[in-house]
Amino acid sequence: MAVLVELTIDSQDFDLGRVTAVQDGIHISLERVVPTGGEVMPFFWAEGADFELFEASVRENRIVDDLTAVARVGDRVLYHVFWGDTVSSLTNILTESQATILEAHGNDPWFFRLRFNDHAGLTEFHNLSQAEDIDFHVERIYSLADGETGVLTFDITPEQQEALVVAVEDGYFEVPRQTTLGDVADQLSISPQAASERVRRGADTVLRKVLLSRSAADFE
Structure with missing residues (x-):
């Protein structure tokens, strides 16, 4: 790719x-x-x-x-x-x-x-x-992304991306936190458990791509 x-x-x-x-x-x-x-x-x-x-x-x-x-x-x-x-x-x-x-x-x-x-x-x-x-x-x-000029991908699902975007925009990762996973779930009309799974799995995939891949680790 x-x-x-x-x-x-x-x-x-x-x-x-x-x-x-x-x-x-x-x-x-x-x-x-x-x-x-x-x-x-x-x-x-x-x-x-x-x-x-x-x-x-x-x-x-x-x-x-x-x-x-x-x-x-x-x-x-x-x-x-x-x-x-x-x-x-x-x-x-x-x-x-x-x-x-x-x-x-x-x-x-x-x-x-x-x-x-x-x-x-x-x-x-x-x-x-x-x-x-x-x-x-x-x-x-x-x-x-293959066949999608201008579309970036970290190999996360659309549902995980949607949950991550809401979490980031609403300040879930800020210190102190500005929102909760319950609030994210309410916006997406899903259960708090589903919101937690999407945010955590999506964040884990993105961070692994960025921090642990050979190229993204500044080649060290």
Whole structure:
């Protein structure tokens, strides 16, 4: 099953980050989903910049063959960057681990949302990054349900998810607790015992996925 990861990386650890970190207050974001098997990070939006100065600074970088302004929408400009022969370690790592960049934006640090074919790809990404001394901070790891684009799953039943959502929203896990399992049961029109079983089993499954899985444990 596909694995999605949200993480942050220092701008100095990849080409686009280094090249565009030329002004304070500038924000860069990838224009669309870009599979890393082909042309990597060719289009990006820039905003909050002195665009003439920005363009000149980017073009002066030795790893940039050319930079073209494709479109301007309000205070944002869409650019197409043509990379030279030098490719950052991160680009190679993304390609070798068969990752797809679903989202990337920032300046320093950058936020990335990546999709891997499976946990093996994620593990390879981690190992290759360590070998290249690329530090990243994992914000979130989760799976994409088969055949349901955009639907996240921790392998819990719909009933368990419904009970957990009510419990979390009403403050059952807060300290001190803001509600009881009896109140959760009343909202769901089920018995307190059924509410207890759904919340406990659902929470146990989610916590095991997050804390005990190989990838979600920060690879330790």
